[in-house]
Amino acid sequence: METDVNIPSAEECAVQIYNCSGQKFEPETACDLWTKILQHKWVLSEKLGRDAGIKVACLDFIENIENLSEGQREEKIRLLKELGAQMVEPSLWETISETQPPKQIVNKRIILPLTESHLARKHGVVPPKTIIFFGPPGTGKTYFVRGIAGVLRWWYIEISPSTLMEQGEEHLGANLKYLMEKVRSLDEVVVFIDEFEEIAASRENASRIEKSITNEFLKQVPLLKKQDNKILLICATNHIRQLDSALLRPGRFDCIIPVGGLDEQSRRTILEHYLSETNRGETDMDRIIDLTVGFTPADIEYVFQTVRQVAFERELIQKEDYRVTTETLLEMIGNVTPTLTDEIVEQFQQDCERYTRY
Ligand SMILES: Nc1ncnc2c1ncn2[C@@H]1O[C@H](COP(=O)(O)OP(=O)(O)O)[C@@H](O)[C@H]1O
Ligand SMILES: [Mg+2]
Numbered sequence: 449m450e451t452d453v454n455i456p457s458a459e460e461c462a463v464q465i466y467n468c469s470g471q472k473f474e475p476e477t478a479c480d481l482w483t484k485i486l487q488h489k490w491v492l493s494e495k496l497g498r499d500a501g502i503k504v505a506c507l508d509f510i511e512n513i514e515n516l517s518e519g520q521r522e523e524k525i526r527l528l529k530e531l532g533a534q535m536v537e538p539s540l541w542e543t544i545s546e547t548q549p550p551k552q553i554v555n556k557r558i559i560l561p562l563t564e565s566h567l568a569r570k571h572g573v574v575p576p577k578t579i580i581f582f583g584p585p586g587t588g589k590t591y592f593v594r595g596i597a598g599v600l601r602w603w604y605i606e607i608s609p610s611t612l613m614e615q616g617e618e619h620l621g622a623n624l625k626y627l628m629e630k631v632r633s634l635d636e637v638v639v640f641i642d643e644f645e646e647i648a649a650s651r652e653n654a655s656r657i658e659k660s661i662t663n664e665f666l667k668q669v670p671l672l673k674k675q676d677n678k679i680l681l682i683c684a685t686n687h688i689r690q691l692d693s694a695l696l697r698p699g700r701f702d703c704i705i706p707v708g709g710l711d712e713q714s715r716r717t718i719l720e721h722y723l724s725e726t727n728r729g730e731t732d733m734d735r736i737i738d739l740t741v742g743f744t745p746a747d748i749e750y751v752f753q754t755v756r757q758v759a760f761e762r763e764l765i766q767k768e769d770y771r772v773t774t775e776t777l778l779e780m781i782g783n784v785t786p787t788l789t790d791e792i793v794e795q796f797q798q799d800c801e802r803y804t805r806y
Contacts, residue, residue: 456482468506485509491525492535504535507601512636527630531605533637536598543721544588544595548714550581550705554592557703557806559599562678576702576806577673578681580644582688582799583707584792586746589684590642592707597638602678605631605639609646617657620647621664628668635677644683645690662692669700688799696803703806708796709788715740715748722752727759729771736777742786742793755780 456464458475461482465473473481489505513521544551561568561575568575581589597604612623624647631639641647651659672681685691688704695701710718715737723731740748755772758780763770788796 464502465506465510468503469510471510481509481514484513488513495529495534500535504538504601508535511601524634527634528603531627531630531634533603533605534597535601536594536604538598538601540591541595541599543717544592545714545717547711548588548717549708550592553705553806554596557705558596558680562600577679578669578701578703579683580688580691580696580701580704581682581684581707582704582803583686584744584787584796585686586744586787587707587709588745589707590640591745593638593640593682593684596680596682600636600638600680602636602638602680603634605637607639607641609641609643612647620657621661624661624664625668628672631679632672632675632677634679637678638680638682641681641683644685645687648683648691648695650690650692651694662695666692666694666700669695688803698805701805704803705806706796706800706804708800709793710743710745712737715743718745718748722748723772726752726756726772727770729773731772731777732774735774736781739778739781740786742788743784744787747784747787751777751780751784754783 458479462473462475462478465471465478465481465485468485485502485506488509489500489502492500492505492508513524516524546552558576558579561573565575567573581592583589594604607624607627609620612620612627615623631637647661648665649658649662651662654662669681672679683701684707688696696704716733719733719736719740740751743751755776758776759770759772
């Protein structure tokens with residue numbers, strides 16, 4: 449909790465809140481509100497594991513919490529904590545190149561209908577509630593989901609099949625039901641289910657337990673879609689072919705979106721992103737971009753992990769500033785096999801034709 453701050457006057461509180469949120473409050477209300485915002489900043493920072501910043505805390509408090517009674521507020525915080533809810537930096541979205549698929553689709557189909565809700569309503573555009581991201585591993589599915597939560601300033605809640613299975617596979621269905629019930633009571637949340645094929649696999653040749661889990665999920669989707677509160681359910685899979693066909697039919701998931709390879713511009717953006725956090729010297733970006741065809745964001749990240757380790761070790765030995773150059777990068781790039789081989793790209797293309805819908 450903040451202890452070393454001077455207690456601001458009521459007018460100062462009103463100004464602070466106005467600066468953070470653009471909303472005006474009477475000084476008497478502002479004073480009380482400011483104390484609660486500072487408390488909320490602490491709660492948020494605890495959850496994030498770092499300083500949430502007063503602006504994010506203020507906006508989140510005013511938008512999501514201010515109208516709740518004391519009891520409701522405590523209950524909501526308890527639930528968000530239980531579900532491991534996080535706030536994601538809105539700036540994460542900006543780190544994704546406009547050309548990296550599916551940024552533009554996500555923007556037009558998911559984000560804008562929610563942020564420009566009046567216009568969307570005028571034209572009868574209904575924002576999607578249930579989405580599948582599919583594509584090869586490491587292409588950025590999780591990164592996109594976090595980006596969406598960040599830019600919407602909604603909570604990010606991740607559900608992984610392995611946590612649902614902690615007490616054994618036979619509890620997965622019940623745990624899923626319990627979690628989805630909790631989630632339905634929240635507002636402004638992005639719920640992310642990773643490795644979705646683990647809980648929604650095809651029921652053909654499936655065991656009794658596997659079938660019951662897929663059935664449970666099929667029951668949960670319409671319940672979620674009926675809700676008026678703002679909830680986005682996003683599921684990701686590397687293996688869309690393994691999903692039960694009933695789930696993929698229109699009506700259950702509003703959008704099925706491919707997350708695939710990077711073009712030159714998106715590789716440039718990601719390379720620059722990682723270079724900016726590396727002790728760099730002269731680098732010939734065009735050459736590096738040419739040599740990273742077929743690399744996923746995960747492959748690029750791995751290149752930098754090894755490059756940084758090597759730089760560290762070389763400086764330890766040589767005892768002088770070691771800068772990562774084109775040569776260092778090329779050495780490491782040569783050791784990495786790109787994830788997107790011709791065969792994987794070919795299969796992904798087929799999946800795109802068969803499943804994509806938005
Ligand atoms: N646009 C991007 N810029 C920087 N790093 C990215 C970007 N997209 C993905 N990454 C990084 O690449 C790695 C793989 O991304 P991830 O979202 O986990 O892939 P997937 O969920 O498809 O397997 C992660 O460590 C992520 O931080
Ligand atoms: Mg992932």
